[in-house]
Amino acid sequence: MxxxxxxxxxxxxxxxxxxxxxxxxxxxxxxxxxxxxxxxxxxxxxxxxxxxxxxxxxxxxGDIHILSKNPLVVQSLPRFSNAFQSGGFNDSAYKQVDTYYGPLLEHFLRQHGYNNIFLVDTDGNVVFGVKRDEYLGTNLRTGEYSSFSIGEVFKEALNNVKFSDLAWCEEAKDFIFMGAAPVYDLANKLLGVVVAETPYSTIDAILSQxxxxxxxxxxxxxxxxxxxxxxxxxxxxxxxxxxxxxxxxxxxxxxxxxxxxxxxxxxxxxxxxxxxxxxxxxxxxxxxxxxxxxxxxxxxxxxxxxxxxxxxxxxxxxxxxxxxxxxxxxxxxxxxxxxx
CATH class of the missing domain: 3.30.450.20 (PAS domain)
Structure with a gap:
């Protein structure tokens, strides 16, 4: 070869x-x-x-816990409750309380990006809402919304901070989270519960990235x-x-x-x-x-x-x-x- x-x-x-x-x-x-x-x-x-x-x-x-300790909430909740039980939302006493505390709570809502903030007294009456929706004036112990997310978180929050799963909000036409916490006065007397609605968009922003x-x-x-x-x-x-x-x-x-x-x-x-x-x-x-x-x-x-x-x-x-x-x-x- x-x-x-x-x-x-x-x-x-x-x-x-x-x-x-x-x-x-x-x-x-x-x-x-x-x-x-x-x-x-x-x-x-x-x-x-x-x-x-x-x-x-x-x-x-942390936010809802801090909100429940806020002097604005501690002072306004019993005043709203007393005015509501005395004459309802159209009473002059209620309007006076609302004129003073309402804008302050609305400012807090906008500052922290909440969808709504509710104040509920110990009897279960929703005595205030920054935005007027279907829950306002109802009773979360015995009323039609007692078995809804807001009713469940209210009952739990009489003792501890509580958060709901996602729930539909008809007013916002979107899903929201509800966080609730007990409100006490300086003598450690239970005044009621503060409930804050957080929009779904806050967590959607995490998932969409x-x-x-x-x-x-x-x-x-x-x-x-x-x-x-x-x-x-x-x-x-x-x-x-x-x-x-x-x-x-x-x-x-x-x-x-x-x-x-x-x-x-x-x-x-x-x-x-x-x-x-x-x-x-x-x-x-x-x-x-x-x-x-x-x-x-x-x-x-x-x-x-x-x-x-x-x-x-x-x-x-x-x-x-x-x-x-x-x-x-x-x-x-x-x-x-x-x-x-």
């Missing part, structure tokens, strides 16, 4: 070996690293959002009744307290587990789901899920595999063509040099 043939054959074997060994080796080395990196990103987003939601509730608990989650990434919350406590990114209709979700991820999260795995989401689409219970929320039992479609999550891996195949095919093709024409050229020269 001529030396040039040996060189060409050796080159062919070397290139073939490279394609056979280096391609799969590169794929096997890079794929786990790429998967690990993206899963860590999803876990980081999950932990950040979990902390933000926990801080949100912690701050709201989806930087780094691509086109199919979604952050959402599910309550222990399996209904969503947030808006779906993919459905136009309202999903809050409307869409029931009972997936493998939510089931595992409600068992107290924190994990990341591939599951089918509420659209029956395979997703990479990073989920966790939302601990330390006290009055609500929620789980948080950070998800992205598997196709998008692992698209770089598919692209890598495709590129390796394309590159290998091109190199193999060029090498084969080069070897073919080189050997053919040598064969032709050999034939021409032979004596006739």
């Amino acid at each position: 001529k030396p040039v043939h040996k060189i060409l054959i050796a080159s062919g074997i070397a290139i073939f070996t490279f394609l056979v060994i280096m391609g799969p080796l590169t794929y096997k080395t890079l794929v786990p690293a790429m998967k690990h990196e993206f899963m860590n990103h999803l876990i980081s987003v999950r932990e950040i959002k979990k902390l933000q939601i926990q801080n949100f509730f912690h701050e709201r608990y 989806r930087d780094g989650l691509g086109e199919t990434g979604e952050i959402y919350i599910v309550g222990d009744d399996n209904f969503m406590r947030s808006k779906s990114r993919f459905l136009t209709q309202n999903t809050i307290l409307k869409l029931e979700i009972n997936t493998k991820a939510t089931q595992d999260a409600f068992r107290g587990n924190t994990d990341i795995q591939i599951v089918k989401d509420y659209r029956n689409i395979p997703v990479l789901s990073a989920y966790t219970p939302l601990d330390n929320l006290k009055d609500v039992a929620w789980v948080l899920l950070i998800e992205i479609d598997v196709k998008e999550a692992f698209y770089p891996i598919l692209a890598l595999k495709t590129n390796l195949i394309i590159i290998g095919t091109i190199i193999g093709g060029i090498t084969g063509i080069y070897l073919y024409f080189t050997l053919r050229k040598k064969r032709v020269r050999s034939n021409l040099s032979m004596p006739s």
Whole structure:
């Protein structure tokens, strides 16, 4: 065998070996690293959002506790109660109290971003509301709203600070949280309860920040009744307290587990789901899920595999063509040099 043939054959074997060994080796080395990196990103987003939601509730608990100690609330609640019981909302005594304290409480509401603030006496009478809505003048012990969220938080808040789950507010035409706390005078006598409505938009702002989650990434919350406590990114209709979700991820999260795995989401689409219970929320039992479609999550891996195949095919093709024409050229020269 001529030396040039040996060189060409050796080159062919070397290139073939490279394609056979280096391609799969590169794929096997890079794929786990790429998967690990993206899963860590999803876990980081999950932990950040979990902390933000926990801080949100912690701050709201602090706000309602401070509000219940505010001298404005402590002074005005018994005055509103006495005036209401004496002559109702249209009585001159009530209007006088309202003229003095009403604007101050409205300023407090605007300053802290509440949707509404109510003062309720120990008998359960809603004696004041910054915004006049359906609860005003009703009784939260015996009236029609006693079994509603505001009635439940009032009864609980006679003893401790209490927060409700999400509830619909007809006046605001939106969902709200209700926080309530007992109000005591300087002699530690219970005067009643202050109830503050916090708009859903405050927590929606946390969930709608989806930087780094691509086109199919979604952050959402599910309550222990399996209904969503947030808006779906993919459905136009309202999903809050409307869409029931009972997936493998939510089931595992409600068992107290924190994990990341591939599951089918509420659209029956395979997703990479990073989920966790939302601990330390006290009055609500929620789980948080950070998800992205598997196709998008692992698209770089598919692209890598495709590129390796394309590159290998091109190199193999060029090498084969080069070897073919080189050997053919040598064969032709050999034939021409032979004596006739």
